[in-house]
Amino acid sequence: MSSPKESSPAPADWVRGPVADLFSSYVATAALSTAHQLGILDQLAEHGQAPFGNGGDDRLSDTVVRSVHRTLHWARVVEIKDDEAVIPGPLFAEAYAARGYFYWLVKGCGELFSIAPDVALTERRTGDFYHRDMRAVAVGSRLIGDEEVEPLFDRILADPPVEKVADLGCGSGQRLIRILGNHPGARGVGVDISTAAVRLATESVESAGLTDRITLLQGDVLALEPHPEFADVDTVTCVFMGHDFWPYDSCVQTLRRLRTAFPAARRLFICDVVRTSDLPGPDTTVFTLGFEAVHALMGDYLPTLDQWHEAFGEAGWECRTVQPTTTPPNGYLFELIPRAD
């Protein structure tokens, strides 16, 4: 039998086709993320067309915007018409709905992929061995949650109504703003470890005119102590950061600590994506490979669904309901109440 090296295919077999498409897909993924941040996707969603290139806006490089447009044309997300205008392409609606995943991956976590071969070396995996753009992670996460998770929260938090909510790993702060919009007398407190996320949340809370009702604290959720702001919190939410509680012993300890830090909490909601066990294949969902690869690169443990249930039980939380989500794929919203003992 000949080795792949001896029987290497003719260049004509791979300069076009699946392998060439893999290469171009990487560029298109980056272009989608860029188009989101530059407002190109929103403009197309709202107005149904945009000029090809920067449209005379000299703050943007015409060459770069044209390159983004051309790449998205390749991806069938847009169509370039007569070298003048850009309109939504056959895949625009789906790509627009999924834009948060692309922004999270490329702008939020992209650097991890370029340094992957370096940080694969165990000796390189100490200290601050990687960097992520936490503002982009927070913005991407907000977009990911908007589709299904936030409406789920609207329904589940309606009764009993919230009086004071704490959002752990609050990111952009949008969840607190939304909950307070639904519960006009309520107050909120957000905690996040990242300076960039707290800054973004502060801007969002200010522009929503809610500074008198929402307090933002920079802190580590894994080391929370009782705090005057926490004393009367009845509802605790934690979305897309629960995996940071892990590995197992640390998770149990953090879940127990939350009972002490929030002595009046009636309900704790944890919503997160769990690790899959099957080999990836044609049915692999958007996000899954990226989410698992990024956390492998960072050295973060991702729990399975069964492991979450084991940790809840050991930490003194009773899981009342579990709601699976389609977006994000492999996501679950756990509703927990403190066990009487």
Ligand SMILES: C[S@@+](CC[C@H](N)C(=O)[O-])C[C@H]1O[C@@H](n2cnc3c(N)ncnc32)[C@H](O)[C@@H]1O
């Ligand atoms: C994926 S983002 C999710 C943001 C937000 N919860 C949402 O649903 O859009 C995770 C957030 O958790 C924060 N985070 C991670 N580990 C944390 C920790 N130990 N303590 C506090 N915040 C943490 C990150 O800074 C980031 O803003």
